[in-house]
Amino acid sequence: MTNVLEINDIYKNYGKVQALKGITLNVPKGSVFGVLGPNGSGKTTLLAILLDVLQYNSGTYQWLDFQNATEARKHIGALLETPNFYHYMSAIDNLQISAKIKGRGEDDIDRVLKIVNLYERRNSPFKTFSLGMKQRLAIASAILGKPDILVLDEPTNGLDPVGISEIRELILQLSKDGMTIIMASHLLDEVEKVCDHVAILKKGSLITTGHVSEVLSDQDIIEISSENTEIISFLKTLPYCKILREDKIIQLIMSENYSIEQLNQDCMHNHIVLNHIVRKKKSLESKFMEITQ
Amino acid sequence: MKLLKIEWLKIKKYKTFWLLVGLFTGLFFLATYVISEGMWSIGELLSSSFAFPSIWSNLGNLYSWFILFLCVFVILSITNEFTFKTHRQNIIDGQSRLDFLHAKLLLILATTLVSTLFFVVIAIVFGYIHGGGNVFEGMEYVIYVFLFTLNYLCFSALIAFFIKRAGLSIIILLSYFVLESILGLIIKYKFNSSLGNFFPLQSSDELLPWNALKAVGKYAGIGELVIDNYFYIMATGMWVVIYYFILRRKIKTADL
Numbered sequence: 248m249t250n251v252l253e254i255n256d257i258y259k260n261y262g263k264v265q266a267l268k269g270i271t272l273n274v275p276k277g278s279v280f281g282v283l284g285p286n287g288s289g290k291t292t293l294l295a296i297l298l299d300v301l302q303y304n305s306g307t308y309q310w311l312d313f314q315n316a317t318e319a320r321k322h323i324g325a326l327l328e329t330p331n332f333y334h335y336m337s338a339i340d341n342l343q344i345s346a347k348i349k350g351r352g353e354d355d356i357d358r359v360l361k362i363v364n365l366y367e368r369r370n371s372p373f374k375t376f377s378l379g380m381k382q383r384l385a386i387a388s389a390i391l392g393k394p395d396i397l398v399l400d401e402p403t404n405g406l407d408p409v410g411i412s413e414i415r416e417l418i419l420q421l422s423k424d425g426m427t428i429i430m431a432s433h434l435l436d437e438v439e440k441v442c443d444h445v446a447i448l449k450k451g452s453l454i455t456t457g458h459v460s461e462v463l464s465d466q467d468i469i470e471i472s473s474e475n476t477e478i479i480s481f482l483k484t485l486p487y488c489k490i491l492r493e494d495k496i497i498q499l500i501m502s503e504n505y506s507i508e509q510l511n512q513d514c515m516h517n518h519i520v521l522n523h524i525v526r527k528k529k530s531l532e533s534k535f536m537e538i539t540q
Numbered sequence: 541m542k543l544l545k546i547e548w549l550k551i552k553k554y555k556t557f558w559l560l561v562g563l564f565t566g567l568f569f570l571a572t573y574v575i576s577e578g579m580w581s582i583g584e585l586l587s588s589s590f591a592f593p594s595i596w597s598n599l600g601n602l603y604s605w606f607i608l609f610l611c612v613f614v615i616l617s618i619t620n621e622f623t624f625k626t627h628r629q630n631i632i633d634g635q636s637r638l639d640f641l642h643a644k645l646l647l648i649l650a651t652t653l654v655s656t657l658f659f660v661v662i663a664i665v666f667g668y669i670h671g672g673g674n675v676f677e678g679m680e681y682v683i684y685v686f687l688f689t690l691n692y693l694c695f696s697a698l699i700a701f702f703i704k705r706a707g708l709s710i711i712i713l714l715s716y717f718v719l720e721s722i723l724g725l726i727i728k729y730k731f732n733s734s735l736g737n738f739f740p741l742q743s744s745d746e747l748l749p750w751n752a753l754k755a756v757g758k759y760a761g762i763g764e765l766v767i768d769n770y771f772y773i774m775a776t777g778m779w780v781v782i783y784y785f786i787l788r789r790k791i792k793t794a795d796l
Contacts, residue, residue, distance in 0.1 A: 299637070300795070301796070333550060
């Protein structure tokens with residue numbers, strides 16, 4: 248599979264704080280690529296560097312289908328952090344400026360406004376828009392002119408559940424049309440539904456990257472519970488167990504070569520009776536929790 | 541031209557822009573009318589004649605009173621981008637950082653050309669109303685007005701790009717103007733040197749000198765050092781180039 252973006256060993260410092268530490272990853276062409284990580288992990292910083300909003304200290308990145316980054320950006324539609332438009336101008340006026348800069352899309356404005364359900368408000372000043380409407384306008388600007396690549400930072404921020412569902416469907420449709428999509432999001436459930444590749448960042452470092460099925464390929468989650476209050480401390484003594492969540496229902500993963508039956512036996516030998524024991528298929532959320540803890 | 545079209549799209553719907561343009565043109569016209577008709581006596585500030593060639597220097601000096609409106613416009617057109625973070629969006633949409641800067645400088649150049657043209661029209665109209673004469677005599681003031689405007693607007697842009705806040709930028713611009721004038725006077729008084737005449741704004745101020753300030757200098761016993769305007773033209777041009785390279789470096793290396 249060919250790549251559309253190759254990032255090699257990028258470092259970014261804010262003074263003494265290392266926001267990105269040697270990030271290296273490739274984005275396959277035509278993929279929906281999720282960038283995940285807890286707050287402060289460097290997701291937005293990485294996207295901002297790719298869009299030339301931030302400088303970086305060392306490393307390289309290359310948009311492979313284009314001569315240079317400036318040329319590439321004309322073929323990229325992006326939404327970075329909060330929507331940024333001229334408050335005194337209407338939705339349609341703001342999109343005209345975007346289209347003029349991109350050098351395309353002036354005849355595409357009505358279409359994108361209809362897609363994001365803002366056509367009726369096209370002549371309203373941006374300052375009168377709610378947060379959700381501002382976000383929709385930002386998405387409209389990103390997809391204006393049918394870019395080859397879409398870079399979205401928290402695209403569902405501020406949207407209601409209906410809006411979130413619509414954006415998910417839009418992303419899936421755009422992906423089917425061949426667009427490469429790079430998406431940073433905290434909504435792991437949404438990422439799992441739309442992304443086929445993910446990269447997980449933590450404190451500026453890349454923890455893992457790959458196809459979603461590869462990232463999720465190892466152990467399943469085991470859910471257990473017991474009336475015995477000593478269960479947590481006991482589990483911590485087991486070398487083959489790693490606790491993901493301590494709650495009424497405890498989530499853990501086990502090393503290979505150990506089974507649920509082994510766990511149950513070990514508990515019984517220590518007078519701990521399990522009243523709930525279930526194997527669950529690993530979700531992106533649980534993998535994310537496992538990796539980032 | 542594409543960059544200028546983009547800037548035009550940004551400002552044509554901006555009410556404050558039209559207000560400032562209206563104030564600049566309206567007040568300049570009215571002041572010219574009132575003073576040339578003798579309704580407002582301003583003593584030795586300007587020559588009493590509004591025919592050619594005196595009108596060029598008179599109006600040049602009068603023009604300098606109203607440059608602040610254009611400076612505020614330039615400051616707002618730049619600081620708005622930082623306030624709304626639209627400078628980021630422009631870059632994200634595919635504009636290079638240098639193109640973003642050049643678009644603002646082209647806007648400044650267009651503003652300078654239009655305002656200078658306005659000055660020429662007003663001078664010609666009032667010059668003919670008040671006695672005519674050789675219209676081409678004294679016309680070097682057109683160049684002085686052009687350079688004066690370009691210098692002030694570029695300097696305003698420099699402040700705006702660094703400060704990024706409209707109110708603070710305007711305060712700093714006004715404060716700097718006063719500070720520079722005071723420093724220039726101190727250097728002239730203490731060291732009998734004309735070095736202060738070549739400070740960033742002063743270099744173009746010397747092209748449109750106030751007769752009153754020259755009179756004050758005489759009363760204070762400060763010697764008048766005669767320097768050819770050619771040197772002030774060179775200094776102004778040099779400062780504009782310096783501003784450009786400072787801004788170029790700033791925009792290329794900064795996190796937006």
